[in-house]
Amino acid sequence: MKVEVIMPKMGESLQEGTILKWHKKPGDRVKRDEILLEISTDKVDTEIPSPADGILTEILYKENETIPVGTVIAYIETEISEVEVKTGERKEEIKVEGGREIKRGEEFPSFISEEIPVKTKRFYSPVVREIARREGISLEELEKIPGTGYGERLTKNDLLNYIEAKRKKVEVRPAVVEEVEEIKPPVAKPEFYPEGKVEIIEMSHVVKAMAEHMLRSVKTSPHVSAISECDMTEIMNFIDRYADEFQKREGFKLTLTPFIVDAVVKALKEFPLINSSVEGDKIIVKKYINIGIAVATDYGLIVPVVKNADEKNFIGLARSVNEIVMKARNKKLTPDDIQGGTFSITNYGVFGNIIGTPIINQPQVAILGVGAVKKRPVVITKDGVDYIAIRSMAFLTLSFDHRIIDGALGGRFLERVVYYLENFDFKGII
Structure with missing residues (x-):
């Protein structure tokens, strides 16, 4: 079989x-x-x-x-693969459909059928088999029909053309595959380079997938970006102070990422439209929060997902973030690990970049970009008096789909993320 x-x-x-x-x-x-x-x-x-x-x-x-x-x-x-029939049990006559009798020694026509396994090196699709069965074409006849498919495979059109030609009693020709012009995005004209001065690199399947995904995103969603400044001083001081203690207790490093995820989850609960997708003329608002975390690896950028982030406390988020980042870097992710995200975060600040405008991870409608945390002088107002202080500051960028998110909604959501980061509740972490 x-x-x-x-x-x-x-x-x-x-x-x-x-x-x-x-x-x-x-x-x-x-x-x-x-x-x-x-x-x-x-x-x-x-x-x-x-x-x-x-x-x-x-x-x-x-x-x-x-x-x-x-x-x-x-x-x-x-x-x-075959049903063996004992010679002693075989009858002289075999009844078949229509009442016709097949005598021993008489050749039995080998019709192609889904139900009848046939010894052949050639592949026939279920559609081809059904047409052959319906038209009464034997295997021997089918084997002689030229095929134009992959590996000279017999296609549906090949067989239909053969049947039509047979009826008209004309010469059978292989089906001609009609060339249809493929609609592709505009491609820059090839440049001419001095001989030996360039290196041609074939895209890996990872790069191809990323290129297609990014192109599809900018064609699908009208991107708008809003940028806010965030004071990360308290969070950075907390990390510096308790990093060693946290690692000894939990077994992994305390980083900025779980703080950002925690703030995003809280803001998404207040602005559920940001946690949605668009299907035609319908908006699908997700009642669960799955946060995608962009991770740069040796084999390319990938976005594994922290599932049900809204059901986890800070320690649970930190543990989940560490787990998926390690799996990504060690190339241990499963397909399920990168599916189902409802909102994404990318931290280009790890490369020293202070501002960026990230591309939305489809079919989501928004993505948060985090810039590098830099110490710089900032004006602080306290009790009506302005002070200049050295603070750890970062720029946060929200790119959003302007089809369903206007500037007011995007701006309010981003400011709420900033609020939760600048007023972070550290209780229960240490």
Whole structure:
């Protein structure tokens, strides 16, 4: 029996996967749950196990090909593939549909059917099999029809053209694949460089995925950015004072990120429209808060997600942030780790940048960018008197989707994030 190997759907928004490497080749024996191939789905590499014991008989797609989820990518023949009929039990006559009798020794027409396994090295899709069965085309006849699909595979159009030509009694020609011009975004004209003065680098699948995602985002959402200044002095002093104690107790470093996540979660509860997505002419407001944290890795930028951030206290948030960041840097993320985000945070301040305008992580409607924390003189008013003091300051940028978030809403949300950071409640952390 043939068992289909399917391109799996590894996450709620993933629609396709790229084959990175086949660990087996046609003819190899495989065991159930043995690693069969590696795929890449939106920057996460995943090993796909064999669904059954047997022999890998056919690979339909090569390495580096991108295939929609749910597509059959290979076949495995299990140990028992045919029903054995004992000679002593076989009757002289066999009744078939329509009342016609087939005598022993008479050739039985091998019609293609979904229900009848047929020995053939050629792949036929379920649609082709059904058409052949309906039209009464035998396997022998089907094998002789030229195919224009991948690997000379017989396509639906090939078979329909053959049937039409057969009816008209004209010469059968392979179906011609009509060339349709693909609509692509404008591409800069190639430049001419002095010979030997440039290096051409092929994009990795990670870079390609990121490029496509960023382009789709700016085409989908009219981006607007609001920027506010935030006094991080109290938080930075707290981190400096209790960093060692926190690490000894919890086993990981205390960083700025969980403080930002905590403030964002509190602000999102007050402004739920920021925690939403757009589907056509409908706004989907999420009743849960999943925070994506942008992490720079050796293999590219990735945004793992802290799930149900609104249900965690500060220690829980800090632990979850540390866990997903470590998994990202060690390339241990699963597809589920990068799915389901409702709002994202990117901290370009770790590279010394003070201001940025981040691109929204679709299908979300906003993203917070955090600049570098820098000490500088700031005017502080206390009891009606102005003072100049050295404070640890950072610029926060909110990029938002102007289709549903106007400047007033975006501005109020950002100022609320600033408020929670500047008035952070440290109780229970140490």
